[in-house]
Amino acid sequence: TKTKLETEVSKYMSYVLRHAPEAAGLTLDAEGWVSFDALERAVARKYDVSRADIIEIVENNQKKRFALVDNRIRANQGHSVEVDLALTAVQPPADLFHGTSATAWHSIEREGLKKMQRHHVHLSADVETAKIVSMRRKGEHVILRVDAARMFSEGHSFFVSDNGVWLTESVPVQYLSPD
Numbered sequence: 032t033k034t035k036l037e038t039e040v041s042k043y044m045s046y047v048l049r050h051a052p053e054a055a056g057l058t059l060d061a062e063g064w065v066s067f068d069a070l071e072r073a074v075a076r077k078y079d080v081s082r083a084d085i086i087e088i089v090e091n092n093q094k095k096r097f098a099l100v101d102n103r104i105r106a107n108q109g110h111s112v113e114v115d116l117a118l119t120a121v122q123p124p125a126d127l128f129h130g131t132s133a134t135a136w137h138s139i140e141r142e143g144l145k146k147m148q149r150h151h152v153h154l155s156a157d158v159e160t161a162k163i164v165s166m167r168r169k170g171e172h173v174i175l176r177v178d179a180a181r182m183f184s185e186g187h188s189f190f191v192s193d194n195g196v197w198l199t200e201s202v203p204v205q206y207l208s209p210d
């Protein structure tokens with residue numbers, strides 16, 4: 032099981048690799064990668080962890096938030112900084128899901144789902160995952176079903192991140208219904 036330190040380091044890595052590389056003195060390349068050595072040094076300045084510890088954190092991350100390839104690392108999704116993950120558009124499953132708060136739903140039912148601070152709207156392949164996403168919000172939760180089959184047939188593009196999160200530019204209201 033994950034220790035408090037592992038969780039903290041993992042959150043810091045998400046923060047650095049998705050939102051604020053400059054806060055750790057790092058620069059991401061166009062596709063969001065940074066040298067693992069540089070990331071390791073940045074993390075080790077803040078936390079008492081070894082290279083092996085960091086590799087374990089990457090490998091044990093339940094949601095596979097990070098990709099570590101050829102001595103480079105990046106976040107698989109969730110960026111607010113400008114990166115091009117170079118994902119290929121693919122056909123989505125017929126239905127996708129989005130877990131949110133009842134409060135957000137009041138605006139979503141008028142405006143549709145917007146990407147807000149991120150690069151895409153994040154959708155889940157199953158209701159269970161959408162529920163977990165919604166639990167991050169206060170108050171009542173709402174699970175929305177997205178008619179991805181119709182969106183796709185009407186020209187919307189979908190992408191799937193390396194860790195199985197479905198991404199699209201926006202979801203207009205006509206494709207949404209509370210599950």
Ligand code: HQG
Pocket residue numbers: 094096109130131132135136138139142143144145146147148149152153154163164168196
């Ligand atoms: C809401 C976590 C008002 C949207 C999770 C959401 C996910 C609107 C919030 C991933 C709206 C944005 C992403 C509108 C959308 N009016 N509210 N028109 N359109 N919203 O965090 O999907 O742990 O950017 O419903 O597990 O909650 O970081 O998106 O509540 O996979 O790896 O605006 O983040 O993954 O919030 O979560 P977020 P999200 P990680």
